[in-house]
Amino acid sequence: MSELQELKWYVVHTYSGHENKVKATIEKAVKTRGMEDCITQVVVPTEDVVETTKTGKEKTRQRKVYPSYVLVKMIITDESWYVVRNTKGVTGFVGPGSKPVPLSEEEVMAMGIDTTTTKLVNSDIDLEIGDAVKVANGPFSGQVGVVEEINLENKEIKVCIDAFGKKTLFVVEFEGIEKI
Template sequence: MNWYVVYTKPRWEKKVAEQLQKNGIECYCPLVTQIKQWSDRKKKVEVPLFNSYVFVKLEEADRNTIFQSSGVVRYLFWLGKPAIVREEEITIIKKWLDTSDVADVMVEYYKIGDEIQLVSGPFTDQKAIVQEVKNTHYVLVLESLGCVLKMKKNSLV
C-alpha cells in the first residue's frame, strides 16, 4: 500500500480525515497548535500543517473510494502520476510533530547555499540547504522531504 496526497476543499482537511476514517480508510492529517487572536480573546486551535492536503494509505486499485467522502477534490499529481509519499517521510512528519526537541543547529556560522546535516531533533541525519539567514529566523530546505523549514533564532540552542 502507498501513501497518496489528497487535495481537499479549503478548510475541510479535518472533516475529510474524519470521514475517511469512518469509511475504514487509513489517513493522516498532520495538525499543529496555533494561538489565534480574535478581538475579544485568544484561543489555542489545531490547524492542518499542510493546507488542503490529507495523506491516505491504500492500494492502487482502491484509489477511487476516497471520492465517497464530501470535501475531497482530487489527488495531487507529480509528473502526470498520483504523488506517492514514502512511509519514512510520513514517519518523519509524525516524529517532528510529536517531539518537543529543538534541533541543535548553529546556522549563524553558515552562509546561504551551504549544505548541512542536522545532528539532533526530529530531522536528525537529514541534509538541508541554507536558503535564508534573517535577523529573526533561518530558512532551511530539506530536499529529501521537499519542504522548507523556518526556524526562529531564539528557538535554536
C-alpha cells in the first residue's frame, strides 16, 4: 500500500450496533501504538432527534446518521491500515476491493463534520486524550489534570484532576486549559 503524507477522511464499515465500540477500540490502539500522528480522529456521526413519547412528552435522543459506518481521519500507511482494518467489529474500508477511497472536503462537510474545528484542535491546541493539562481559569485554576474526553462540537474538554483527595471529572472550555 502506498504511503500518502496527507490526512484524509476514510469511511470504515462496521457490524451494525458496533460503531461506538469500534471507535473506542481504534482510539485505544492508536494511543497504545503511539500513532497519534497517523490516525488523528475517529467519528461516529450522530444527530439529535426529537421523539414524542406515548404520554405526549417530547424526548431528544441521539441517532446515528450512518448506521454501520465510522469515519476515520488518517494517513494511510501499512501500519495504520492494518490497525483499522483488523479492529474487532470492522468489516473493511469503503472502496473498491481493499483499497480505501478518501472522502472529499465537500463530502465531509455535507456529513456535518466541522473541519475548521478539527484543524483548530489538531494544530492550535494539539491535545490528545491522556495529555497532562493545567487549568487556567475557573474554580480549579492552577490544578493539573489529565484529558479524558475532547468535545469538538462544544469546544470543551473533560479533565480529571485530584481534588479533595479523590479523582474528579469536570468540563472546561478549550481556552480554559494549557497543555503541559
